[in-house]
Amino acid sequence: MNGINELNQLKAKAVKDFEVTDGYRVVVGMATCGISAGAKPVLEKLREETAAKGLSNIQIVPTGCIGMCIYEPIVEVFEPGKDKVTYIHMDPDRVSKVVSEHLEKGKPVVEYTIGEGEGDKLRNLDDVQFYKKQKRVVLQNCGLIDPENIDDYIAIDGYQALAKAVTQMTPQEVIDLMKASGLRGRGGAGFSTGMKWSFAAANEADQKYIICNADEGDPGAFMDRSVLEGDPHSVLEAMAIGGYAIGATKGFIYVRAEYPVAVHRLKIAIEQAKEKGFLGKNIFGSNFDFDIEIRLGAGAFVCGEETALIASIEGKRGMSRNKPPFPANKGLWGKPTIINNVETLANVPKIILNGPEWFRSMGTEKSPGTKVFALGGKINNTGLVEVPMGITLREVIYDIGEDCLNGKAFKAVQTGGPSGGCITRENLDTPIDFDNLVAIGSMMGSGGMIVMDEDNCMVDIARFFLDFTVDESCGKCTPCREGTKRMLEILDKITAGNGTLEDLDILEELAENIKNTSLCALGQTAPNPVLSTIKHFRDEYVAHVVDKRCPASVCKALLSYFITDACTGCTRCVRVCPTKAITGTVKQRHVIDQDKCIKCGACMDACTFKAIIRK
Amino acid sequence: MQNDCGCNCNKTEDKRYAELKAYIDSVKDSQGITMTVLQEAQRIFGYLPLEVQKFISENIGVPIAELYGIATFYSQFAITPKGKHHIGICLGTACYVRGAQKVMDKVVEELNIGVGETTQDGLFTIDATRCLGCCGLAPVMMIDDDVYGKLDNVDVIPAILEKYRG
Numbered sequence: 001m002n003g004i005n006e007l008n009q010l011k012a013k014a015v016k017d018f019e020v021t022d023g024y025r026v027v028v029g030m031a032t033c034g035i036s037a038g039a040k041p042v043l044e045k046l047r048e049e050t051a052a053k054g055l056s057n058i059q060i061v062p063t064g065c066i067g068m069c070i071y072e073p074i075v076e077v078f079e080p081g082k083d084k085v086t087y088i089h090m091d092p093d094r095v096s097k098v099v100s101e102h103l104e105k106g107k108p109v110v111e112y113t114i115g116e117g118e119g120d121k122l123r124n125l126d127d128v129q130f131y132k133k134q135k136r137v138v139l140q141n142c143g144l145i146d147p148e149n150i151d152d153y154i155a156i157d158g159y160q161a162l163a164k165a166v167t168q169m170t171p172q173e174v175i176d177l178m179k180a181s182g183l184r185g186r187g188g189a190g191f192s193t194g195m196k197w198s199f200a201a202a203n204e205a206d207q208k209y210i211i212c213n214a215d216e217g218d219p220g221a222f223m224d225r226s227v228l229e230g231d232p233h234s235v236l237e238a239m240a241i242g243g244y245a246i247g248a249t250k251g252f253i254y255v256r257a258e259y260p261v262a263v264h265r266l267k268i269a270i271e272q273a274k275e276k277g278f279l280g281k282n283i284f285g286s287n288f289d290f291d292i293e294i295r296l297g298a299g300a301f302v303c304g305e306e307t308a309l310i311a312s313i314e315g316k317r318g319m320s321r322n323k324p325p326f327p328a329n330k331g332l333w334g335k336p337t338i339i340n341n342v343e344t345l346a347n348v349p350k351i352i353l354n355g356p357e358w359f360r361s362m363g364t365e366k367s368p369g370t371k372v373f374a375l376g377g378k379i380n381n382t383g384l385v386e387v388p389m390g391i392t393l394r395e396v397i398y399d400i401g402e403d404c405l406n407g408k409a410f411k412a413v414q415t416g417g418p419s420g421g422c423i424t425r426e427n428l429d430t431p432i433d434f435d436n437l438v439a440i441g442s443m444m445g446s447g448g449m450i451v452m453d454e455d456n457c458m459v460d461i462a463r464f465f466l467d468f469t470v471d472e473s474c475g476k477c478t479p480c481r482e483g484t485k486r487m488l489e490i491l492d493k494i495t496a497g498n499g500t501l502e503d504l505d506i507l508e509e510l511a512e513n514i515k516n517t518s519l520c521a522l523g524q525t526a527p528n529p530v531l532s533t534i535k536h537f538r539d540e541y542v543a544h545v546v547d548k549r550c551p552a553s554v555c556k557a558l559l560s561y562f563i564t565d566a567c568t569g570c571t572r573c574v575r576v577c578p579t580k581a582i583t584g585t586v587k588q589r590h591v592i593d594q595d596k597c598i599k600c601g602a603c604m605d606a607c608t609f610k611a612i613i614r615k
Numbered sequence: 616m617q618n619d620c621g622c623n624c625n626k627t628e629d630k631r632y633a634e635l636k637a638y639i640d641s642v643k644d645s646q647g648i649t650m651t652v653l654q655e656a657q658r659i660f661g662y663l664p665l666e667v668q669k670f671i672s673e674n675i676g677v678p679i680a681e682l683y684g685i686a687t688f689y690s691q692f693a694i695t696p697k698g699k700h701h702i703g704i705c706l707g708t709a710c711y712v713r714g715a716q717k718v719m720d721k722v723v724e725e726l727n728i729g730v731g732e733t734t735q736d737g738l739f740t741i742d743a744t745r746c747l748g749c750c751g752l753a754p755v756m757m758i759d760d761d762v763y764g765k766l767d768n769v770d771v772i773p774a775i776l777e778k779y780r781g
């Protein structure tokens with residue numbers, strides 16, 4: 001790759017292949033979510049059937065996450081001059097019909113599409129409520145291009161930003177542009193990317209590194225994986241731009257091992273980029289060299305923390321250390337190192353190409369741009385949502401998510417994963433940005449957004465997150481290692497029905513101490529879910545400790561079994577009860593002796609009349 | 616070949632050691648290879664028995680205590696053998712709020728082993744995993760590469776497990 005002209009020639013050719021001028025382009029969502037819903041046989045069937053019928057003007061493209069998990073497997077058909085058609089819940093049988101009707105005869109199979117729109121217009125995903133308030137920047141190419149084909153990426157301006165940076169800008173100009181854009185790190189802390197780069201650039205060193213943090217540890221978030229699976233080149237391009245800006249010639253992508261599809265696609269992407277000369281020596285004919293290596297994590301949440309991540313790449317136990325020195329001064333093997341999150345990086349090429357004003361035109365003054373959230377939990381539309389910063393939680397949950405499942409009442413939404421907190425109804429109108437979420441007692445985190453309804457017990461949820469952090473604490477500092485464990489024991493005691501009011505005070509005191517004294521942000525934020533649930537749902541805690549009752553009927557030890565009028569006296573339950581707690585005469589309603597009941601649930605499983613309830 | 620007892624009394628004849636050695640030689644000049652070598656060893660052997668750790672230690676010059684420290688720090692490394700089928704039950708947040716614990720309880724009850732343990736017949740290992748990325752199908756369970764979603768009704772689980780017993 002010698003210069004921008006050569007890239008443009010490549011592009012001209014790639015665009016021809018990418019834009020269908022006659023015939024169809026058929027894309028199949030093949031991210032992990034699609035594959036697990038059964039996209040592989042769908043893709044195979046499509047290939048088989050079109051080949052068998054000898055249809056030649058059809059491009060079949062496996063692509064990344066289209067975004068709406070509940071409709072997977074999704075197949076979209078693009079036709080020049082027409083709106084795309086979205087087929088949902090596809091399977092091989094449906095494929096046969098789509099091939100013979102739509103691709104062969106030009107008649108879309110209406111009953112498999114996402115639904116009919118107004119007039120004779122077929123609805124596609126773009127018309128769906130879920131997408132209306134979204135703004136796809138980071139996810140723009142996911143679901144559009146073939147992630148395993150670099151030409152697709154080149155066709156949609158891929159590597160133009162790198163070409164521009166390397167051939168037309170100085171490293172300082174790149175950094176200034178990033179600063180002007182106001183991009184803040186999407187990995188959790190929200191630190192200015194341009195500032196961070198400038199620190200590393202200012203350090204003189206024989207070797208510097210740039211690391212892409214793809215450890216994605218939040219147990220309820222998967223946007224980074226989607227970007228890597230759907231648009232891996234954007235991350236490579238951004239790393240090269242970052243490398244150019246700070247003077248690094250080597251990059252590492254630290255990916256969690258649980259993401260085999262992402263790793264596979266990254267490997268392909270790196271190979272292709274090397275082949276084309278976007279990575280390697282003398283990129284675009286300049287004297288800038290840059291190479292990228294993949295390193296796999298091995299299942300440790302703490303390795304998302306930058307200093308622990310560095311230790312892990314160095315081949316050690318992933319334990320964090322005190323900062324300063326910050327990695328920008330002393331990082332990997334003691335050299336200046338920049339660590340950026342996947343989503344942060346995915347923004348970079350677009351900012352370089354479209355300029356800081358464009359980026360600032362989205363989002364809020366202090367948090368420009370968009371943010372991707374993994375919307376999940378008790379909500380109708382689960383999936384990845386990319387929204388401009390500043391949108392309210394209410395819009396995300398009600399307009400995009402379309403309300404709680406089964407008409408249940410909304411209780412809270414948890415953001416920031418195990419480091420964040422829950423947000424209740426009163427704060428739903430808060431515009432989402434880094435600072436506002438902190439102000440209402442939660443945080444942005446990496447973008448997990450889990451909706452909870454009346455059936456979720458908040459004490460149990462707090463216990464869930466704490467259980468996670470206890471498991472994941474690296475064990476280096478005492479407050480985090482021992483303190484979180486003690487907190488978990490208290491929560492266990494409460495959910496088992498043995499808690500006291502005093503326990504709540506101890507919990508809060510411990511939480512404050514752990515926050516103030518832990519070594520890294522893992523421990524410093526671990527108590528947040530507990531503190532925030534105590535703050536907003538103290539009454540639930542009190543119900544557990546004083547009334548020995550779980551209002552949401554989740555905590556097993558606090559539930560009781562009852563037999564209702566639906567009982568026919570069949571005696572089946574009597575026979576399975578291990579403690580002989582059930583008594584009654586044949587053909588009459590039975591009763592459970594609460595003192596003898598050990599709450600094993602055997603009677604409920606045995607009852608064929610749904611006459612046994614738990615509350 | 617590996618003996619039935621699981622130890623490799625005769626490792627020169629075990630091709631897997633040659634494969635591992637070849638890998639080590641191919642990366643020997645890079646920095647920070649300990650993790651990658653352990654990962655490769657686990658891929659080849661399925662887990663990291665002491666013998667293998669010793670072999671790695673001798674070949675990359677890292678003390679065995681350090682290797683053991685790493686192998687036990689990261690949840691992906693196993694120092695005991697795993698079952699033939701790996702059951703991963705997603706305890707990611709989205710699955711948890713939709714009832715993943717019930718799925719876990721049911722599988723534990725059916726197989727009569729704890730999380731992280733392997734059945735006596737060596738058929739199943741149960742693990743709790745983080746988000747598998749199909750939250751739309753929550754609660755989700757994976758057996759080997761097969762995904763089972765929407766397990767709201769846990770009564771279907773025994774039949775699913777049965778399929779792997781054949």
Ligand SMILES: Cc1cc2nc3c(=O)[nH]c(=O)nc-3n(C[C@H](O)[C@H](O)[C@H](O)COP(=O)(O)O)c2cc1C
Pocket residue numbers: 184185186187188189190191193213214215216217218301302303304305306307339340341342344345446520521522
């Ligand atoms: C316990 C812990 C886990 C973290 N996990 C991740 C992660 O999975 N992915 C990520 O990008 N950042 C994670 N971070 C934040 C990183 O330490 C770091 O701030 C971030 O990668 C910087 O990139 P950014 O400036 O682009 O956000 C974690 C931090 C802590 C304390």
Ligand code: FES
Pocket residue numbers: 219220705706707708709710711745746747748749750751753755
């Ligand atoms: S939380 Fe289970 S698949 Fe995402």
